[in-house]
Amino acid sequence: MTGAAPPFGWLGIVRLGLVQTALGAIVILMTSTLNRVMVVELGLAAAIPGLLVSWHYAVQMSRPRWGYGADTGGRRAPWILGGMAVLAAGAILAALSAALMTSHFWAGFAASVLAYALIGGGVGAAGTNLLALLAIRTQPSRKAAAAAIVWIMMIMGFVLTAGIGGGFLKPFSFDRLILVTVCVCAIALAVTFLALRGLEPVQKLSTRRAGSGVDSAQENAAFRVALMETWNDPQARRFTVFVFVSMLAYSAQDLILEPFAGFVHGYDVGSSTQLSGMQNMGTLLGMIVTAIAGTVIGKSRAGFMRAWTVGGCIASASALLALGLGTYSFGADWPLAANVIALGIANGAFAVAAIGSMMTLASAGGTRREGTRMGLWGASQAIAFGLGGFLGAAAVDVARALMDSPAPAFALVFVLEGLTFIVAAALALRVGATRADDARLPSMPSHEFLTVRTGDAT
Template sequence: MNATLPPLGWLGIVRLGLVQTALGAVVVLTTAALNRVMVVEHALPATLPGLLVALHYAVQMLRPRLGHGSDQGGRRTPWIIGGMAVLGLGGVLGAVAVAWMGTALVPGIALAVLAFLLVGIGVGAAGTSLLVLLAARVAPARRPAAASLVWIMMIAGFVLTTAISGRLLDPYSAPRLVAVSAGVSLLAFLLALVAVAGIEGPSRAAPPAAARTAFGPALREVWAEPVARHFSIFVFVSMLAYSAQDLILEPFAGTVFGMSLGETTQLSSVQHGGVLAGMILIAIVGSLSGGRVAVLRGWILGGCLAACALLVALAGAGMAGATFPLRESFFVLGLANGAFAAAAIAAMMQLVSQGAEGRQGVRMGMFGAAQAIAFGAGGLAGTVVLDLGRLLTGSAEGGYVTVFLADAGLFLAAAMLALRIGRAPGQRAGAGNVPPLMGRQQA
């Protein structure tokens, strides 16, 4: 990145956030609407969309390799634009594939596999380079607010797309599904194209000879960095705990408390409102603290411990019965999740430059791959533990107790890992807010 460029102002941060909005718009249509069509309109087993979504997460293990490519080229915007193009193509092919399943199941599934692979690659390429560019162009004090803002804008992409496309898709027909998906993909690509135009500045000089290495040695070099390796492990454990709740909370309220579909959907909305509030909170306190890693570490630790406590409380909710404050518990759980997740993303942006120069893309890719793998495994793990708990205890309520306690254990493990975020081995808790390399200027 050109060192003479001034840090981005709020307008520039919002512009980059629009890329995240565009990315979220394509992803939510692919993972939500197509899922519904396969299961409801085509009456296919729910395992099929589950495997396709898992595939789109699994292929994001390529994030470090994609980040390495942007390191070597010296620019991030071509990877953002290229990634959005691949993502959009995957979204359109996914709709074609699902429509095709209605008349030719096997060819439709084969095309869907290709489509979801493209979606995963596109998300990995665009998302990794976007976060590296954001970290490089945003002043450290503004990174917590920037992290929260772009995440909120991605959620806004989810909401807008599902609200608008939901109206356009009724009544369902295969041509309508393809047309809506193509329209969303095209608009998302154009939005991202406009958002990044000129924001990176002129090309920087080619990376130094030491940085022009093959991917394998570059990855081993980054993995050997204690701070980067430890943070990647933390991201995996914490996001595994975060995503394990997704498929559990609404069925829990319906099964144990006898709530209707509308009531559990409202509870889910309350929880998501808590997540949003937690992210806004981190945007404020993180900015007021100057984006110091020590402050972010404290909020990550507090969020994980609070989520752990809430899950233990939910495990005992069935015994309390109707007197249990379920709505309040869902909100506070969302608040804890939002706070720790936003603080973790802000810390990720601060730590991406700690270590060998010219490896920011590999480092961010490693963090992103850990998150993607955890998200892909978390939902499945939660449902498997729920079924095992039901089998072992002989009751549905016992199954939920089992999965909530297991998830609480994951959050507790994440909290223990959070104690060392940003600290080199042997560094004492009071040895400083920022590790020695954190003051290094970004490329």
């Protein structure tokens, strides 16, 4: 980084938020709609799309390396645009692969493996560099607002695609799926290009090591040193464990919610996609309420964020337990939409509070390791999302094989996810309780986490 690049104004922050909107619009089709199509329309075991989504998260384990590259310098806009292009190509290939599975399963599955590798690489490359750019170019006094703006705009991408795309998928056909995917990707790329145009100076942000006679072996060694320095920080390490467990619980219901709506409640493809939109609208509401409350409280913001992180985990656990126990007791008569909206609100409160704590820790120590720390937590998130999605889907397959009907099978998995959120709440308390010197940390929380729902993610 160099002083030549001025801090972002509000317009610059919103423009980066538009990129997040575009990224979220593509990702929701892959992790939600396409998953349901494979399980219900193609009749595949839920573990198959779960495995594919896990693979795309495994590719993102290289996020720390991308974050370190952002720390050491170089323009980030080309990485963001290039990553979005790779993501779009992967999404279109994934839709084509699903259609191919109807006649040539193994060829379609092989193409899907490549498609999800592209999706993972694109999300990681675009997201990591976008967040590093936001962290470095945003003034401390504006980071809290930037957190809310950028994250909420990503959720808007989820909501818009789920609602509008779900409508265009009625009546469902694979031709419609491919057409909707191509249109969403084209719009997302156009928005990304226009949002990034002129946002970053043409000159490099800092002198790259490669230009100073450092070869790739030395660069890789320097990266390993930076990564170990980050891991050896007790607070960073504890937060990494919390991120893993909380995102394991957060993601385990992602791949089974739409199949659950189809099997137990009789929803069609468009309706189950719109149900995901309702959940994301709830998440959006939870984030807005948390961001406003954090701004109003002001001076006690650090303690507020820790408390809401714990409270959000407990509220999410309660919503999942209600979904599981309600389904077990009442089956299709349980008010699914209201429960899913409540789950989204709880998830939103948890996510925004956890993101605030994350950015506070990312800037701690003054070592210019924002990207490396963000990459470490992003990798932890990716591993958790991959395992969570796969384990949730596989658990449903096993439970359905052992039980007479799908309702109790899904209910059991939702209860297990709720209990995992309770463990995450205990870990969040541990992070807060062992922070010996909160006073030296910046009190202004911010956003450095992509993908949430992913993902995600970002």
